[in-house]
Amino acid sequence: MPIIDCVAVTKRYANGQLALDAVDLAIDKGEIFALLGPNGAGKTTLIGVICGTVSMTSGAVRVAGADIQRDFRAARYRIGLVPQEIALDIFATVRGTVSFSRRLFGRPPDPAFLERLLRDLSLWEKRDSRIIELSGGMKRRVMIAKALAHEPEVLFLDEPTAGVDVNLRRDMWALVRRLREGGVTVILTTHYIEEAEEMADRVGVIDNGRILLIEDKAQLMRKLGKRRLALVLHRPLRALPASLAGWPIALEDGGRRLVYSFDASADDTGLSTLLRRLAEAGVDFADLETTASSLEDIFVDLVGGAA
Numbered sequence: 001m002p003i004i005d006c007v008a009v010t011k012r013y014a015n016g017q018l019a020l021d022a023v024d025l026a027i028d029k030g031e032i033f034a035l036l037g038p039n040g041a042g043k044t045t046l047i048g049v050i051c052g053t054v055s056m057t058s059g060a061v062r063v064a065g066a067d068i069q070r071d072f073r074a075a076r077y078r079i080g081l082v083p084q085e086i087a088l089d090i091f092a093t094v095r096g097t098v099s100f101s102r103r104l105f106g107r108p109p110d111p112a113f114l115e116r117l118l119r120d121l122s123l124w125e126k127r128d129s130r131i132i133e134l135s136g137g138m139k140r141r142v143m144i145a146k147a148l149a150h151e152p153e154v155l156f157l158d159e160p161t162a163g164v165d166v167n168l169r170r171d172m173w174a175l176v177r178r179l180r181e182g183g184v185t186v187i188l189t190t191h192y193i194e195e196a197e198e199m200a201d202r203v204g205v206i207d208n209g210r211i212l213l214i215e216d217k218a219q220l221m222r223k224l225g226k227r228r229l230a231l232v233l234h235r236p237l238r239a240l241p242a243s244l245a246g247w248p249i250a251l252e253d254g255g256r257r258l259v260y261s262f263d264a265s266a267d268d269t270g271l272s273t274l275l276r277r278l279a280e281a282g283v284d285f286a287d288l289e290t291t292a293s294s295l296e297d298i299f300v301d302l303v304g305g306a307a
């Protein structure tokens with residue numbers, strides 16, 4: 001049984017905006033799932049529906065079997081949510097904020113757990129500071145600690161690293177991995193492709209309220225992945241040989257690098273023709289390298305056309 005199961009989830013806001021259009025999404029326990037999409041794609045709305053803060057127009061969501069509408073408390077108890085905006089009582093202390101959130105869910109105090117959580121998020125030294133005294137990055141850490149305070153099985157991170165510095169981003173990624181080792185399911189939304197590439201087991205791409213694709217990350221990158229061949233030329237080229245006109249080739253680095261993009265899974269990659277024509281045109285190269293395209297290239301291909 002998936003830990004999160006969305007069936008035909010549709011959301012139309014009061015102003016008529018269709019934010020989710022019959023979304024089916026099943027998330028397995030213990031996976032890290034990245035939901036990718038451009039601004040306004042429907043990511044935050046989908047999270048809101050799953051967490052019960054946005055009412056859906058039609059469809060159903062179950063969290064570990066509990067229906068979010070009929071059995072809200074049971075479903076919500078299993079979820080920790082880190083929203084995009086920081087919302088904290090600025091006069092409370094770090095420790096007070098986190099223990100309050102735990103109490104709200106009816107969990108008994110557990111000082112050892114609290115200490116571990118605050119240490120994991122590099123908040124232990126600040127445990128008695130008031131929120132108002134903290135930097136923006138520290139406040140974000142508190143938001144995460146707060147979401148994890150009741151030991152949820154599923155953690156939602158809505159754009160966790162938008163505008164955060166490199167250290168916090170790295171800490172966050174490390175934390176997410178540790179959580180997964182502990183069996184926690186993590187669902188993150190992002191428009192930073194590198195984040196999905198770095199973290200996710202599976203990737204879903206959403207645009208205009210529709211899921212365009214859900215795929216194992218590695219498979220996705222293999223399947224849709226283009227490759228690049230870069231040749232380092234002996235002598236810089238001003239222009240491509242006429243025999244290669246119209247090929248997906250770019251000259252970079254002042255004509256010293258010739259870069260060819262191709263589909264590695266195609267029957268004919270064009271590589272042998274390319275090399276033959278270069279040889280015929282007297283173009284020598286000193287070195288060559290091939291690289292796989294990133295998830296970003298794939299994403300732009302998918303969403304770029306629709307946007």
Ligand SMILES: Nc1ncnc2c1ncn2[C@@H]1O[C@H](COP(=O)(O)OP(=O)(O)OP(=O)(O)O)[C@@H](O)[C@H]1O
Pocket residue numbers: 013014015017018019037038039040041042043044045046191
């Ligand atoms: N309360 C609301 N009332 C009306 N329309 C809304 C409301 N909230 C969101 N929308 C619209 O629904 C669509 C989906 O918005 P949503 O915030 O879910 O997208 P998102 O993918 O999270 O975007 P972002 O990456 O910018 O956070 C957008 O067109 C947005 O303008």
